[in-house]
Amino acid sequence: xxxxxxxxxxxxxxxxxxNIGFFSPILGWVERKxxxxxxxxVGANRADVFGFTLIGLFHPIAxxxxxxxxxxxxxxxxxxxxxxxxxxxxxxxxxxxxxVIPFGGQYELFGHRVNLIIADLDVGILFIFAFASLASFGAxxxxxxxxxxxxxxxxxxxxxxxxxxxxxxxxxxxGVIMVYGTLSLSEIGAMQVNLFNWGIFxxxxxxxxxxxxxxxxxxxAPFDVAEAESExxxxxxxxxxxxxxxxxxxxxFLEIVTISGLVTTMFFGAWHLPFVxxxxxxxxxxxxxxxxxxxxAILVNIATFFAKVIFFIWLQMTIRWTLPRFRYDQVxxxxxxxxxxxxxxxxxxxxxxxxxK
Amino acid sequence: MSDxxxxxxxxxxxxxxxxxxxVTHGTVKFLLTLEGETxxxxxxxxxxxxxxFEKMCENGTWxxxxxxxxxxxxxxxxxxxxxxxxxxxxxxxxxxxxxxxxIRVIASELARISDHYTNIAASGLELGAFTAFLYFVExxxxxxxxxxxxxxxxxxxxxxxxxxxxxxxxxxxxxxxxEVFKTCRELWADVDHLLTKNRIFIDRVRNxxxxxxxxxxxxxxxxxxxxxxxxxxxxRKFHPYLVYDQMDFEVPVGEKGDNFDRYLVRMExxxxxxxxxxxxxxxxxxxxxxxxxxxxxxxSKDDIGNRIESLIFHFKTVTEGIKPPPGEIYSAVEGxxxxxxxxxxxxxxxxxxxCRVRPPCFPLTAAMPKMVKGGFIADIVPTFDxxxxxxxxxxx
Amino acid sequence: MxxxxxxxxxxVMGISIEKLKPKKVRKNIELTLWERLYIFEIxxxxxxxxxxxxxxxxxxxxPPKGKKRRIMTVYYPEEKLTLPAAYRGRPxxxxxxxGSEKCVACGLCQxxxxxxxxxxxxxxxxxxxRYPSSYTLDMSRCVYCGYCEEVxxxxxxxxxxxxxGLARRNRNNLRFSKEKLLRSEKSVKDRIEYIRGIYAKCNx
Numbered sequence: 001x002x003x004x005x006x007x008x009x010x011x012x013x014x015x016x017x018x019n020i021g022f023f024s025p026i027l028g029w030v031e032r033k034x035x036x037x038x039x040x041x042v043g044a045n046r047a048d049v050f051g052f053t054l055i056g057l058f059h060p061i062a063x064x065x066x067x068x069x070x071x072x073x074x075x076x077x078x079x080x081x082x083x084x085x086x087x088x089x090x091x092x093x094x095x096x097x098x099x100v101i102p103f104g105g106q107y108e109l110f111g112h113r114v115n116l117i118i119a120d121l122d123v124g125i126l127f128i129f130a131f132a133s134l135a136s137f138g139a140x141x142x143x144x145x146x147x148x149x150x151x152x153x154x155x156x157x158x159x160x161x162x163x164x165x166x167x168x169x170x171x172x173x174x175g176v177i178m179v180y181g182t183l184s185l186s187e188i189g190a191m192q193v194n195l196f197n198w199g200i201f202x203x204x205x206x207x208x209x210x211x212x213x214x215x216x217x218x219x220x221a222p223f224d225v226a227e228a229e230s231e232x233x234x235x236x237x238x239x240x241x242x243x244x245x246x247x248x249x250x251x252x253f254l255e256i257v258t259i260s261g262l263v264t265t266m267f268f269g270a271w272h273l274p275f276v277x278x279x280x281x282x283x284x285x286x287x288x289x290x291x292x293x294x295x296x297a298i299l300v301n302i303a304t305f306f307a308k309v310i311f312f313i314w315l316q317m318t319i320r321w322t323l324p325r326f327r328y329d330q331v332x333x334x335x336x337x338x339x340x341x342x343x344x345x346x347x348x349x350x351x352x353x354x355x356x357k
Numbered sequence: 358m359s360d361x362x363x364x365x366x367x368x369x370x371x372x373x374x375x376x377x378x379x380v381t382h383g384t385v386k387f388l389l390t391l392e393g394e395t396x397x398x399x400x401x402x403x404x405x406x407x408x409x410f411e412k413m414c415e416n417g418t419w420x421x422x423x424x425x426x427x428x429x430x431x432x433x434x435x436x437x438x439x440x441x442x443x444x445x446x447x448x449x450x451x452x453x454x455x456x457x458x459x460i461r462v463i464a465s466e467l468a469r470i471s472d473h474y475t476n477i478a479a480s481g482l483e484l485g486a487f488t489a490f491l492y493f494v495e496x497x498x499x500x501x502x503x504x505x506x507x508x509x510x511x512x513x514x515x516x517x518x519x520x521x522x523x524x525x526x527x528x529x530x531x532x533x534x535x536e537v538f539k540t541c542r543e544l545w546a547d548v549d550h551l552l553t554k555n556r557i558f559i560d561r562v563r564n565x566x567x568x569x570x571x572x573x574x575x576x577x578x579x580x581x582x583x584x585x586x587x588x589x590x591x592x593r594k595f596h597p598y599l600v601y602d603q604m605d606f607e608v609p610v611g612e613k614g615d616n617f618d619r620y621l622v623r624m625e626x627x628x629x630x631x632x633x634x635x636x637x638x639x640x641x642x643x644x645x646x647x648x649x650x651x652x653x654x655x656x657s658k659d660d661i662g663n664r665i666e667s668l669i670f671h672f673k674t675v676t677e678g679i680k681p682p683p684g685e686i687y688s689a690v691e692g693x694x695x696x697x698x699x700x701x702x703x704x705x706x707x708x709x710x711x712c713r714v715r716p717p718c719f720p721l722t723a724a725m726p727k728m729v730k731g732g733f734i735a736d737i738v739p740t741f742d743x744x745x746x747x748x749x750x751x752x753x
Numbered sequence: 754m755x756x757x758x759x760x761x762x763x764x765v766m767g768i769s770i771e772k773l774k775p776k777k778v779r780k781n782i783e784l785t786l787w788e789r790l791y792i793f794e795i796x797x798x799x800x801x802x803x804x805x806x807x808x809x810x811x812x813x814x815x816p817p818k819g820k821k822r823r824i825m826t827v828y829y830p831e832e833k834l835t836l837p838a839a840y841r842g843r844p845x846x847x848x849x850x851x852g853s854e855k856c857v858a859c860g861l862c863q864x865x866x867x868x869x870x871x872x873x874x875x876x877x878x879x880x881x882x883r884y885p886s887s888y889t890l891d892m893s894r895c896v897y898c899g900y901c902e903e904v905x906x907x908x909x910x911x912x913x914x915x916x917x918g919l920a921r922r923n924r925n926n927l928r929f930s931k932e933k934l935l936r937s938e939k940s941v942k943d944r945i946e947y948i949r950g951i952y953a954k955c956n957x
Binding site: 038040042318321322323 | 792795798799801802803805806809810822824825826828
């Protein structure tokens with residue numbers, strides 16, 4: 001009982017610190033530096049502490065200090081309550097969705113069965129979709145409550161876009177569910193020991209569509225019509241500054257990490273190195289004793305998982321800085337007229353193949 | 358459903374895409390009447406960068422106008438310099454040496470390339486392709502290094518004089534040009550692969566902002582926007598000036614008059630301009646670069662220091678200004694946006710009586726409502742970018 | 754509007770179509786089916802940017818020879834650009850060996866300055882030489898066009914290569930007096946060589 005509690009607290013603290021403490025500031029740094037290297041320039045590298053610049057890693061700390069000391073204003077005529085809670089609504093689902101993503105398998109540690117996932121629900125995928133839908137409220141409320149025509153347009157666009165792409169995302173996942181036969185993310189991860197069982201080989205179209213829909217859901221380029229910097233000044237967060245603005249931003253970055261985590265779990269082998277199962281790893285590290293072997297195996301699996309997550313983060317950043325942005329009606333047309341039929345065809349073909357087996 | 362839609366009170370939204378907006382990079386105001394996202398009506402307001410160029414010209418002498426012309430179309434200042442100098446020389450009736458003509462052609466084409474880079478980069482930026490923007494800005498930096506080597510300043514060049522140039526080509530210019538063009542061609546290929554066949558980009562710019570050819574001529578279009586409609590009017594071919602009739606280059610022509618054609622025409626013109634610069638550097642003759650007329654062109658420092666007639670002419674032309682014979686003239690060059698015309702009136706004194714500029718982007722901006730009505734707000738962005746409205750030129 | 758038809762208008766304008774050389778840009782831009790699916794051109798675009806990314810990343814770790822890194826950014830206060838000989842920086846007055854200015858207060862630079870930045874008050878020395886008792890160059894008006902250097906008959910004002918140090922907290926401090934503008938002839942020797950070269954007789 002106590003062991004369960006300690007285990008949960010340790011896992012929650014780990015995920016929180018990795019997500020908010022590590023990924024959030026680092027993603028800001030990665031965005032600056034990666035875009036700079038892609039564009040033949042050097043990113044920001046001037047913030048220093050006692051003369052050490054450390055390739056610009058202090059910039060997120062400088063950003064945090066700036067944001068905390070900025071004036072927090074609410075524009076005149078704006079709806080005070082909604083203006084204040086919109087960023088919270090946008091940020092929370094991104095953090096909570098990580099509760100069902102497994103970052104390791106099951107191990108024996110100090111006589112206790114440890115499962116490296118915060119909440120091992122049987123309906124993990126459904127939980128994630130439920131929370132992702134809530135995130136659309138944040139954008140809409142932010143746009144409406146700002147008393148600004150441009151924010152209003154951004155909020156309208158955001159609402160339509162996020163709703164449509166949730167539908168399509170749900171249909172894409174049905175292919176994966178049919179192939180693996182379960183809604184639980186930890187079981188899907190556990191089934192991908194064999195390289196040719198990875199989701200990307202079993203469901204290639206599903207992978208491409210799901211990745212694209214997830215980027216669209218996150219409102220990142222090329223689907224950032226709601227935030228379009230050149231048309232709508234800054235879209236639905238024009239009137240935000242200081243801590244609230246950072247909460248919108250952090251929500252976006254954390255959702256990048258969540259999407260990468262989901263794609264890794266469902267399509268890229270979760271925490272497994274190809275053809276290496278958990279038991280093989282524990283046996284390999286047998287020289288360190290049973291607990292030591294478990295700990296080393298846990299570390300290897302967590303490292304593999306996060307390496308794959310980092311690859312997908314890199315991929316999303318590259319996509320953002322390379323591609324121009326869609327027009328609003330083209331986004332809708334893409335979602336309903338192109339992705340929906342392809343997703344349905346995907347389900348149909350998957351069904352046929354499964355029947356034939 | 359339709360009954361309740363009729364009962365709903367709906368009104369058009371009037372919104373101001375004002376002078377300080379990320380997309381109006383030439384400070385212009387659009388008053389949009391919107392229904393949802395569709396544009397019902399649009400009004401254009403210009404004049405936010407009016408600095409009184411024509412009035413300022415009347416207060417100074419003919420040579421003092423030259424730095425002001427740098428600031429007309431500030432992304433291709435050398436073309437404005439050349440245009441003004443050609444107009445005054447036509448008014449006086451003098452002809453400059455051959456070498457000067459070749460160098461003026463080189464300077465014009467370098468400025469034209471840099472203008473097209475800036476325009477396509479800005480369009481890429483506003484459509485969201487940040488990387489294409491920075492690749493072309495890097496190419497433009499290299500070109501500006503060349504121009505800095507030539508005349509000393511990157512943007513406000515002040516290089517051309519009435520009756521010649523400020524200085525001859527520096528040593529090592531040809532070798533540096535070759536090196537710079539190699540890198541520029543690689544960057545051009547990169548941006549071409551990033552944008553030209555990218556379906557996302559094509560969907561944004563194709564069939565958007567269409568202008569049929571008859572209407573284009575009626576509105577007064579010239580330059581790349583007119584060539585995109587299918588009419589191959591280029592001042593360098595129809596009324597050749599300097600040594601353009603000896604240069605071998607092609608005029609890119611579009612088909613439909615939409616933004617995609619304008620983009621393609623500009624990309625191809627960059628290549629053609631590079632061809633012209635390379636031909637000019639191959640064939641340039643040797644000789645003087647200034648005309649030897651002390652009453653119109655300042656003499657060399659040796660002469661001013663040693664000969665009394667030169668000194669007297671120098672003092673007269675600097676204090677009172679050069680004195681073209683009374684008359685009026687219109688002379689046009691092919692600017693990066695279209696036909697840049699200068700209409701000069703002289704009354705025989707050292708100050709211009711009137712110096713009117715025909716800005717190429719003025720009719721283009723005026724035609725914006727016609728191109729955009731019925732489209733979305735998101736269509737204003739590529740249309741306005743591809744027109745290449747430069748505030749300094751449109752408002753003077 | 755028949756004369757808008759390309760074939761008809763050329764004999765009227767007197768230019769043959771071979772001389773005009775129009776080049777249709779749209780010829781091979783129609784998309785094939787392969788390209789119409791978004792994904793393949795997108796992957797090609799991402800390939801280009803990723804190539805730039807990796808080449809630049811390696812260029813930081815193993816810089817090409819002769820340079821500190823592959824990217825052309827100059828880390829400004831620590832590294833400075835080498836300027837070409839033609840660079841027009843801030844105008845400065847040239848001083849002879851005894852510290853007095855070469856300027857004879859002829860007033861040509863004041864007349865030609867398009868921004869009216871120069872004001873001169875002339876006086877005469879005992880031996881009959883003219884000199885400027887007060888020479889004010891308003892740096893907030895100067896547009897760095899180089900006309901003053903071009904018209905000066907005595908090579909007394911040149912555009913140096915300085916571009917820094919022009920920020921002041923008070924606008925009056927930007928009106929530079931004669932003392933602030935004087936530089937020794939040795940320090941602007943390169944510039945004087947350059948202007949003797951470009952304004953030489955061979956160019957006229």
